[in-house]
Amino acid sequence: MQxxxxxxxxxxxxxxxxxxxxxxxxxxxxxxxxxITALIxxxxxxxSTFLRTLNRMNDLIDGVRIEGSVRYDGRDxxxxxxxxxxxxxxxxxxxxxxxxxxxxxxxxxxxxxxxHGIQDRSVLDEIVERSLVQAALLEEVKxxxxxxxxxxxxxxQQRLCIARVLAVEPDVVLMDExxxxxxxxxxxxxxxxxxxxxxxxxxxxxxxxxxxxxxxxDKAAFFLTGDLVEYSTTKDLFFNPKDERTENYISGRFG
Amino acid sequence: MVKxxxxxxxxxxxxxxCAFLSVAxxxxxxxxxxxxxxxxxxxxxxxxxxxxxxxxxxAENPGYGILSFILGSLWVTLLSLVIAVPVxxxxxxxxxxxxxxxxSTAIRSAVELLAGIPSVVYGLFGIAVITTISRTVFxxxxxxxxxxxxxxxxxxxxxxxxxxxxxxxxLPRELKEGSLALGATHWQxxxxxLLPAARSGILAGVILGMGRAIGxxxxxxxxxxxxxxxxxxxxxxxxxxxxxxxxxxxxxVGDHLTSLFTTGIVLFLFIxxxxxxxxxxxxxxxxxxEGDTGA
Ligand SMILES: Nc1ncnc2c1ncn2[C@@H]1O[C@H](COP(=O)(O)OP(=O)(O)OP(=O)(O)O)[C@@H](O)[C@H]1O
Ligand SMILES: [Mg+2]
Numbered sequence: 371m372q373x374x375x376x377x378x379x380x381x382x383x384x385x386x387x388x389x390x391x392x393x394x395x396x397x398x399x400x401x402x403x404x405x406i407t408a409l410i411x412x413x414x415x416x417x418s419t420f421l422r423t424l425n426r427m428n429d430l431i432d433g434v435r436i437e438g439s440v441r442y443d444g445r446d447x448x449x450x451x452x453x454x455x456x457x458x459x460x461x462x463x464x465x466x467x468x469x470x471x472x473x474x475x476x477x478x479x480x481x482x483x484x485x486h487g488i489q490d491r492s493v494l495d496e497i498v499e500r501s502l503v504q505a506a507l508l509e510e511v512k513x514x515x516x517x518x519x520x521x522x523x524x525x526x527q528q529r530l531c532i533a534r535v536l537a538v539e540p541d542v543v544l545m546d547e548x549x550x551x552x553x554x555x556x557x558x559x560x561x562x563x564x565x566x567x568x569x570x571x572x573x574x575x576x577x578x579x580x581x582x583x584x585x586x587x588d589k590a591a592f593f594l595t596g597d598l599v600e601y602s603t604t605k606d607l608f609f610n611p612k613d614e615r616t617e618n619y620i621s622g623r624f625g
Numbered sequence: 626m627v628k629x630x631x632x633x634x635x636x637x638x639x640x641x642x643c644a645f646l647s648v649a650x651x652x653x654x655x656x657x658x659x660x661x662x663x664x665x666x667x668x669x670x671x672x673x674x675x676x677x678x679x680x681x682x683x684a685e686n687p688g689y690g691i692l693s694f695i696l697g698s699l700w701v702t703l704l705s706l707v708i709a710v711p712v713x714x715x716x717x718x719x720x721x722x723x724x725x726x727x728x729s730t731a732i733r734s735a736v737e738l739l740a741g742i743p744s745v746v747y748g749l750f751g752i753a754v755i756t757t758i759s760r761t762v763f764x765x766x767x768x769x770x771x772x773x774x775x776x777x778x779x780x781x782x783x784x785x786x787x788x789x790x791x792x793x794x795x796l797p798r799e800l801k802e803g804s805l806a807l808g809a810t811h812w813q814x815x816x817x818x819l820l821p822a823a824r825s826g827i828l829a830g831v832i833l834g835m836g837r838a839i840g841x842x843x844x845x846x847x848x849x850x851x852x853x854x855x856x857x858x859x860x861x862x863x864x865x866x867x868x869x870x871x872x873x874x875x876x877x878v879g880d881h882l883t884s885l886f887t888t889g890i891v892l893f894l895f896i897x898x899x900x901x902x903x904x905x906x907x908x909x910x911x912x913x914x915e916g917d918t919g920a
Pocket of ligand 2: 417418419546
């Protein structure tokens with residue numbers, strides 16, 4: 371496929387420990403920009419842990435120790451001079467469970483721009499509208515922008531969370547099983563959305579759903595007990611796996 | 626098998642009896658209080674009782690107006706909240722979000738201890754320390770609204786700190802992570818997302834603290850001055866509803882005695898209303914986080 375896309379995130383020899391337990395072993399991986407990379411693997415293999423190293427969400431957990439390097443845009447994000455706030459502005463995240471704030475739809479989306487200093491109402495209006503369009507949600511919520519976001523359906527809430535991330539104009543969007551709590555129709559909507567978003571953003575998505583990984587991703591990484599077993603184009607990984615463990619997992623999952 | 630079933634039935638009955646006992650106690654107290662207090666209104670109108678400041682129960686032409694004490698209770702309670710809420714909120718936020726494990730354990734046990742100190746000891750502390758400060762600041766005896774409010778604020782602090790901390794900790798982790806992942810700072814996250822999300826719980830804590838302050842008797846009695854007049858500012862002496870009951874109870878007879886029960890009814894209604902507000906606040910906090918508030 372498009373092997374020559376520029377690299378956005380470059381991970382070298384990344385190790386991660388939760389206290390004394392090692393959760394990631396010497397991960398090496400380059401993420402291409404403007405593409406969708408899927409992270410797959412059995413439960414507990416370290417997909418979420420890996421994803422959260424990319425925007426330093428693991429900083430919040432006591433006892434986490436990290437070695438190796440993660441370079442975003444050429445700079446080591448674990449270097450002491452890195453501004454975590456800036457990093458997270460650039461590398462946004464959508465969570466497994468939709469997590470809208472208990473405030474209005476509008477305020478949810480304006481939250482990011484506001485904390486980054488944008489106060490002008492008309493600018494905010496514009497950002498909110500643009501983000502809702504990008505997240506394919508505007509039609510459904512335009513009459514209830516100022517009502518609580520908690521009143522939306524799960525699928526709408528998840529697209530709202532995507533819109534909220536897009537509102538801060540990130541470069542990379544990390545998604546941890548974004549559709550696992552949703553019904554098939556909402557899932558399909560988000561998958562369609564991903565196709566569209568990929569033109570502008572670099573997306574890394576964790577998923578347990580092999581069909582989903584097959585449908586949406588350009589490249590796929592297979593994790594097993596903290597190791598990155600195989601990383602290649604999704605096509606190759608699914609139909610032409612080099613590693614026996616990958617093959618077993620894929621064939622098992624497709625049944 | 627059969628024996629086991631019988632045993633479980635028995636346990637169920639005992640538990641039900643205990644639960645019923647607490648309901649019965651509330652009913653019993655209510656009925657008793659009203660039965661003893663209501664007859665006063667044959668002599669004095671409700672309006673006069675509530676809105677007159679003439680409290681001369683032993684005079685030739687007795688006056689039974691408790692407005693001074695209602696005002697006294699409100700004054701010291703609200704003033705104590707003005708002090709306790711900002712301090713308690715800050716401490717609760719610190720415990721839930723900022724402190725490390727070791728210092729929060731230390732602070733938490735200190736707060737628990739504070740909650741367990743008998744109110745008479747607070748009163749002693751009030752006499753020894755707080756009235757002295759009050760005297761220096763305001764002149765006069767030092768036994769006044771300010772002293773009573775200050776003692777009460779220390780007493781309500783544990784409730785407010787605890788509930789603030791618990792409400793913040795009870796929030797789903799995703800809320801905090803969602804905010805931080807957008808590039809918000811920790812402090813922005815606390816102020817703009819966590820506190821608003823926990824506000825009903827925190828409000829419930831404040832009202833619970835308020836209930837404690839209104840009902841407190843001994844500590845305020847020891848530092849409030851206890852003059853049966855409307856409180857005049859921070860340095861004025863104050864008598865609260867509770868103080869009124871306890872002060873006159875030892876010698877009151879006849880209508881005077883009845884009027885103390887009637888004072889009790891007013892106090893009871895205050896607490897009842899506060900409790901209702903707490904329940905409503907808690908209900909809306911649950912639906913606010915999980916349910917549909919949009920519709
Ligand atoms: N906060 C934590 N403290 C200690 N160990 C943790 C923590 N979070 C995850 N782990 C452990 O790290 C390993 C990887 O967990 P992780 O959540 O990254 O797996 P995952 O691949 O995302 O699994 P799933 O598909 O179930 O989401 C697991 O063994 C897990 O128990
Ligand atoms: Mg996971």
